[in-house]
Amino acid sequence: MNNIINVNELTHDYGHGRGVFEVSFNVGDGETLGFLGPNGAGKSTTMRHLMGFSKPQSGKVEINGLNCTKEHNKIMQSVGYLPGEVSLPEGLNGYQFIKMMQDMKKSKNDDRVRYLLDKFELDPSGSVKRMSIGEKRKLAVVTAFMNDPDILLLDEPTSGLDPIMQETFIDFIKEEKQRGKSILLSSHIFSEVEALCDRIAIIKDGRLISSVDAAQIKHGLHNIMTVEFDDPKDFADFGRSELDFKLRDRSTLKCAVVVDDEDINKFISVIRKFKIKAFSEHSVTLEEYFMHFYKNDRSFGGVSYA
Ligand SMILES: Nc1ncnc2c1ncn2[C@@H]1O[C@H](COP(=O)(O)OP(=O)(O)OP(=O)(O)O)[C@@H](O)[C@H]1O
Ligand SMILES: [Mg+2]
Structure with a gap:
């Protein structure tokens, strides 16, 4: 072009x-x-x-x-x-x-x-x-x-x-x-x-x-998996795995992980070893993507930290 x-x-x-x-x-x-x-x-x-x-x-x-x-x-x-x-x-x-x-x-x-x-x-x-x-x-x-x-x-x-x-x-x-x-x-x-x-x-x-x-974001630049644990030990062990963590919030025992399509099997093989309290998945919207930059990285994928 x-x-x-x-x-x-x-x-x-x-x-x-x-x-x-x-x-x-x-x-x-x-x-x-x-x-x-x-x-x-x-x-x-x-x-x-x-x-x-x-x-x-x-x-x-x-x-x-x-x-x-x-x-x-x-x-x-x-x-x-x-x-x-x-x-x-x-x-x-x-x-x-x-x-x-x-x-x-x-x-x-x-x-x-x-x-x-x-x-x-x-x-x-x-x-x-x-x-x-x-x-x-x-x-x-x-x-x-x-x-x-x-x-x-x-x-x-x-x-x-x-x-x-x-x-x-x-x-x-x-x-x-x-x-x-x-x-x-x-x-x-x-x-x-x-x-x-x-x-x-x-x-x-x-x-x-x-x-x-723009098309990349619209069609899911990133899938964000939010995982919540009951046990702080699970939270800590999960945090040591080789996933792409965007956020880890010790007070709520919640993690947000970026999982692109090619990493989905890796994610499942890690996550199945843990007892999970709650789990959700969503694609990053254009708005979230920008807010991430605007806000100096204080939130991502539905999890925010102070
Ligand atoms: N002629 C100038 N003299 C001094 N400072 C200037 C001048 N022009 C721009 N600036 C400064 O440069 C910075 C960028 O301003 P600019 O107007 O480009 O921002 P913007 O991204 O368009 O913001 P907005 O979303 O508010 O329109 C500001 O801090 C502004 O005060
Ligand atoms: Mg302007």
Whole structure:
């Protein structure tokens, strides 16, 4: 697969541990990459570098082989960018803003504008200043997509939209995916990520900490077996076996073990030697998988520890 977006060792240190540090990832042609991480992790900062609004201190960011800092104008025209915080010029009405963005992007596709206004149920005749947060967001959506760009940078795109509009937006992005668009999507909404993303990268404290295939998680990246014992000796002996323990909680005598399909026989041959009080199995959901990273490993597979 051809890489459309390339982020290579991107570093921008804002001091006090803030910023992005040696961040590397890419988005292939027609691929949707979910970009996840807690507040302040560095998602918007990375996207701003991709739009050429900030210059890397070191490392490289490229879109379609173009250096994002040097080719800022070309990037602006070929990429649909939905910023995390929408700030619009307040002296204009919606139509005037659309016209201004058309001039800036040097593209005028009124049919597409009408299609988007209709889809997102926006009447842009009022002044931008008086628009609600959601209406401003919709106006940003219309202007980001009106020149039908092949590459989409979406920074928490559904924040501020009501639940119906969130659904409309997700359906719209599904259509865009089918039309072959390459998409980088930052989000805190797991259902949105699950519905749209092919691959997921997790950033924390400015560093990329995991990258995973969404299908792999959806189809059970890990099966978690939770085993509870009556006898502390059983608990201790079981803990010495060569299984992949995620958690062992001495106070409840519970263990959570990762058992992938190829390890199932090994797991059964170990577990049959013990007297077990309770047993349960489940696949890790996308949400659990992320919370595991978000929460500094304090819970996994339905067992949590303080
Ligand atoms: N221009 C700047 N000057 C100083 N610090 C900055 C600047 N831009 C970003 N930061 C800091 O870098 C860190 C990353 O911010 P960023 O906005 O990228 O986070 P985020 O992952 O988008 O978070 P959120 O989920 O809250 O949107 C934050 O600690 C922020 O304060
Ligand atoms: Mg952000």
